[in-house]
Amino acid sequence: MTQPNNPLHSKTLEMILNELVDYHGWDQMGYHIRINCFLNNPSIKSSLTFLRKTPWARKKVEDLYLRMIEDLKG
Template identity: 70%
Template sequence: MEFAQPNNPLHGLTLEMILNRLVDYYGWERLGEYIEINCFNTDPSIKSSLKFLRKMPWARKQVEDLYVKTASRGVFQ
């Protein structure tokens, strides 16, 4: 049984989709300024960032929070 999640802005999005959208919008440099983690500031790549974010819930939360904040301005429509 599938449940709708109308109040969850991340419903249906993978971490990879979220990260790709943020990188497309902000770029690695600016993203690294907003979220100061090494995988965004030192030789960044989607693959290495996903690996880190999947292991570190605190970092993933920061990425998801930035996505929700940015999406609330209608950027990703």
Template identity: 70%
Template structure:
């Protein structure tokens, strides 16, 4: 088996990096519109959003899919 790059486009990206890029690209308001979760709508912050996303697989999946749709 060759040692090439991973085929996973999220390989090497942390959830914090993904979320930060999305916030820089869309802003909190648009991110909350695209992914309707309270941590993006009510007093959003990277720290509180990461805490929620790490505990909530369905929400993390939505964030990862938006990242892929936006940047890949």
């Protein structure tokens, strides 16, 4: 089943996180989503570990990514 209109389709969590950090930076990530892995000594590795185990936090990251995509479309 293909999902041509779903911007999350074929994106890994790591790809999403890297794009968000490149766009927002860790400080803004922590501002938008108040979780320790973004606020205290953030890294992609520690964030991925937390987000893979925490569905509500992953959903917030995916939602922020979708907002970023909309912002970039202008």
